[in-house]
Amino acid sequence: xxxxxxxxxxxxxxxxxxxxxxxxxxxxxxxxxxxxxxxxxxxxxxxxxxxxxxxxxxxxxxxxxxxxxxxxxxxxxxxxxxxxxxxxxxxxxxxxxxxxxxxxxxxxxxxxxxxxxxxxxxxxxxxxxxxxxxxxxxxxxxxxxxxxxxxxxxxxxxxxxxxxxxxxxxxxx
Numbered sequence: 001x002x003x004x005x006x007x008x009x010x011x012x013x014x015x016x017x018x019x020x021x022x023x024x025x026x027x028x029x030x031x032x033x034x035x036x037x038x039x040x041x042x043x044x045x046x047x048x049x050x051x052x053x054x055x056x057x058x059x060x061x062x063x064x065x066x067x068x069x070x071x072x073x074x075x076x077x078x079x080x081x082x083x084x085x086x087x088x089x090x091x092x093x094x095x096x097x098x099x100x101x102x103x104x105x106x107x108x109x110x111x112x113x114x115x116x117x118x119x120x121x122x123x124x125x126x127x128x129x130x131x132x133x134x135x136x137x138x139x140x141x142x143x144x145x146x147x148x149x150x151x152x153x154x155x156x157x158x159x160x161x162x163x164x165x166x167x168x169x170x171x172x173x
Contacts, residue, residue: 003127006135009048009079009089013040017071028067033093034058037075037109041089044077045113048087049125053113056086057149065106067095073106080135081142085122086114088142110145 013036015021021032038055045053067073074094079087093107117123130139147164150156159165 003129004048004082006078006080006128006130006132006139009044009077011040011044011047011075011077013043013075013077015073015075017067017069017073019069022069025066026069028069028071028073028095030061030063033067033073033107034061036073037061037077037091037093037107038111040075040077041091041111042113044079044089045087045111045115048079048082048128049113049115051115051117051123051125053087053115055111056114057112057153059110059145059149061107061109063107065095065104067106068097071095071097079128080110080130080138081146082125082128083146085124086112087125087128088112088146090138112146112149 015036017028021028023029042053042055072095074096076092077089080090081088089111091107091109091111092105094103095106096103115123115125128139130136143163144167147156147161151158151161151164
């Protein structure tokens with residue numbers, strides 16, 4: 001099985017917030033941002049997998065800062081870990097007001113994608129090799145996030161989520 005480095009999947013996508021993207025308060029609509037995030041994450045996942053990917057899950061997305069009409073959105077996406085047929089992608093969203101020079105982090109989320117072949121069947125993905133300390137931390141934490149997703153989706157019994165269990169026991173110790 002081939003391996004890929006985390007930096008090989010890094011993607012930056014930029015979008016200008018136009019009137020059709022906003023609500024009546026001239027703020028970017030959340031659904032539009034989620035759409036853009038899904039595209040950026042899919043590009044990152046496809047770069048890693050060299051395959052078509054489909055969205056399997058979206059973690060909690062919190063809106064920390066409103067994005068205004070005329071702002072430029074920068075979405076940074078990078079695969080944090082590859083499992084058997086799926087990959088986790090971390091997204092960080094920044095809003096930039098070019099005239100004022102301000103740039104703020106507005107959102108962060110994790111998306112999961114499954115790689116599929118030409119017959120829409122799942123296919124094994126390349127292993128991810130983290131290099132930096134931040135990549136290694138995201139890689140380790142991805143297993144706990146995956147177990148939490150599976151437990152919440154009813155696809156894993158809580159007692160089977162050993163990494164998650166160990167994590168909560170460390171906090172309580």
